[in-house]
Amino acid sequence: MAHEPAHESDEALIGRFAAGDRGALGELAARYEVMLLGLCRGLLGGRADLAMDAVQETWVRVIRSSGGAAGFAGRSSFRTWVYRIAVNQCRTLAERRGREARRQEWDNGSMAVVRPRVGETAGAGDVAAAVREAVGAMPEAKREVLLLCYHAGLTHEQAAEVLGIPVGTLKSRLHAALSELRGTLAQEVV
Amino acid sequence: MSGAGHQPPEAGDRVESALRDLTVWDAPAPSPGLWERAASREAGGRGVWAVLGRPLPQPVLGGIAAALFIVLLAGVLLPSMGRARVAGVAVDARPAPEASPAVAYDAVAPSAAPARESAAETFHPVDGAAPMPARSGVPGDGAARAVVRKATMELRSADVRAAAAKAALLLNEAAGEYVQESSISGEGRGARAQLTLRVAADRLSEVLNQVRELGEVTRESITGQDVTAQVVDLEARLRNEQRVEAELLELLQKREDAPLADILQLRQSIASVRGEIERLTAQRDQLARMVSLGTVLLIIRGTDAPEKEAGAFSLLGTFGDRLAAAWRQGVRVLAGSVGFLVQVVVGGAVWWVLLGLGVGVWVRWARGRRGVV
Numbered sequence: 216m217a218h219e220p221a222h223e224s225d226e227a228l229i230g231r232f233a234a235g236d237r238g239a240l241g242e243l244a245a246r247y248e249v250m251l252l253g254l255c256r257g258l259l260g261g262r263a264d265l266a267m268d269a270v271q272e273t274w275v276r277v278i279r280s281s282g283g284a285a286g287f288a289g290r291s292s293f294r295t296w297v298y299r300i301a302v303n304q305c306r307t308l309a310e311r312r313g314r315e316a317r318r319q320e321w322d323n324g325s326m327a328v329v330r331p332r333v334g335e336t337a338g339a340g341d342v343a344a345a346v347r348e349a350v351g352a353m354p355e356a357k358r359e360v361l362l363l364c365y366h367a368g369l370t371h372e373q374a375a376e377v378l379g380i381p382v383g384t385l386k387s388r389l390h391a392a393l394s395e396l397r398g399t400l401a402q403e404v405v
Numbered sequence: 406m407s408g409a410g411h412q413p414p415e416a417g418d419r420v421e422s423a424l425r426d427l428t429v430w431d432a433p434a435p436s437p438g439l440w441e442r443a444a445s446r447e448a449g450g451r452g453v454w455a456v457l458g459r460p461l462p463q464p465v466l467g468g469i470a471a472a473l474f475i476v477l478l479a480g481v482l483l484p485s486m487g488r489a490r491v492a493g494v495a496v497d498a499r500p501a502p503e504a505s506p507a508v509a510y511d512a513v514a515p516s517a518a519p520a521r522e523s524a525a526e527t528f529h530p531v532d533g534a535a536p537m538p539a540r541s542g543v544p545g546d547g548a549a550r551a552v553v554r555k556a557t558m559e560l561r562s563a564d565v566r567a568a569a570a571k572a573a574l575l576l577n578e579a580a581g582e583y584v585q586e587s588s589i590s591g592e593g594r595g596a597r598a599q600l601t602l603r604v605a606a607d608r609l610s611e612v613l614n615q616v617r618e619l620g621e622v623t624r625e626s627i628t629g630q631d632v633t634a635q636v637v638d639l640e641a642r643l644r645n646e647q648r649v650e651a652e653l654l655e656l657l658q659k660r661e662d663a664p665l666a667d668i669l670q671l672r673q674s675i676a677s678v679r680g681e682i683e684r685l686t687a688q689r690d691q692l693a694r695m696v697s698l699g700t701v702l703l704i705i706r707g708t709d710a711p712e713k714e715a716g717a718f719s720l721l722g723t724f725g726d727r728l729a730a731a732w733r734q735g736v737r738v739l740a741g742s743v744g745f746l747v748q749v750v751v752g753g754a755v756w757w758v759l760l761g762l763g764v765g766v767w768v769r770w771a772r773g774r775r776g777v778v
């Protein structure tokens with residue numbers, strides 16, 4: 216097998232994996248696994264354990280879909296395809312986590328969700344922690360746009376394709392999310 | 406993965422720098438890699454596919470799932486429909502005692518035997534029925550059901566008066582049976598007699614058989630009205646009122662030193678409850694009489710008596726009768742159609758829901774199939 220991994224495209228690698236070459240998946244993982252982990256951790260509120268679950272489930276979906284008609288068919292790039300799967304896994308995990316949290320609150324007899332104000336847990340000068348808290352408190356749609364746009368692995372066009380929205384919509388949502396974030400942080404850190 | 410073409414909106418901003426850091430994985434990469442864990446998991450869970458040589462295509466898997474769903478649905482639905490048909494036949498057949506009299510009457514008229522046993526003490530020309538036995542079951546629980554039976558029989562006989570007298574003699578007064586109404590008109594072969602007989606429910610079949618021998622049967626019908634639910638409801642309300650009465654009496658005894666106003670209010674409440682108990686008891690006894698004694702409307706005509714009562718022929722009247730009959734028939738058909746539709750919609754609600762779920766899963770699967778690429 217005289218392959219040249221350094222020059223081989225993602226699409227060629229997934230094709231090789233579909234043909235039975237397990238090593239091709241390893242090469243794809245070498246390109247994307249750490250990037251996906253970072254994005255998933257951001258989407259899941261900094262939880263590394265959940266991020267690892269999400270990425271592992273992403274690979275499971277890639278393996279299951281790679282050989283079938285329902286899988287990767289080359290109509291989009293492999294990059295946006297795998298990111299879209301990862302984002303969907305994060306949504307699923309976040310939803311499950313939210314349900315468990317609500318059930319736990321119910322079991323504990325507290326029905327009110329008390330969210331700490333931004334800056335209450337982070338020190339006044341700890342910008343990163345304050346931003347993390349503020350982003351975590353944002354609605355899911357805005358949080359996803361913000362994190363995908365600032366994720367080093369994606370352009371705005373690719374982020375829009377991952378989220379399944381037009382680029383114009385992405386940009387307007389990004390603008391709104393940044394305004395909200397700045398407004399939230401204005402009195403605390405900026 | 407440098408993200409070619411990506412340009413942060415405002416470089417140097419501390420917030421934006423923090424945002425970029427939020428999606429950076431700064432911990433060591435997992436070892437073994439997550440993709441390896443996923444591959445191992447899939448290899449373990451796909452033993453069947455490994456045996457087959459390669460994974461089955463998604464459409465095939467979808468087809469297998471759909472086929473399994475249909476088989477499951479048919480397996481559950483068809484026996485249910487079969488049972489419904491059998492139940493329908495049973496209900497239709499129930500009013501026909503001559504088909505299986507033992508089943509029809511022994512099973513559905515539980516109060517008749519007690520009626521005979523206690524007849525010596527309770528017999529009365531009007532209130533001849535014995536009290537209805539207490540029932541603890543609910544309708545449809547397989548226990549005895551309370552059914553009010555009504556039969557209509559029309560006969561032709563050469564001697565109407567003799568046939569009417571014999572019919573009255575068929576009754577067993579000791580069992581509480583009696584002639585509720587009797588009338589004879591006309592003479593000889595043109596005479597007509599009408600009798601309303603109250604017959605112990607468990608003897609209804611026997612009495613009808615004997616009545617058939619009094620002449621030539623020209624028309625016969627039997628109906629049954631299931632009043633088990635009313636009986637159960639009445640008894641439950643009665644027990645409840647009795648319990649309330651007992652509690653009020655107990656309260657009255659404990660509060661002898663209570664203010665006069667309170668005691669008067671208690672007495673008023675007790676009187677009200679007792680009135681309700683008497684009313685419910687009367688209703689229950691009435692229902693018990695209706696169940697324990699079936700009603701037979703017997704019409705005996707002489708061989709020369711007209712089928713319908715004599716009346717002046719009227720073209721308008723005949724037309725009106727036909728019109729009314731057609732209208733009634735139309736209303737019956739409409740009611741039957743509406744009933745059928747309601748039965749399909751309401752009775753099949755579970756299956757509609759299952760079908761909806763199946764379609765929803767299929768649509769979701771189809772959309773997922775399109776959207777994942």
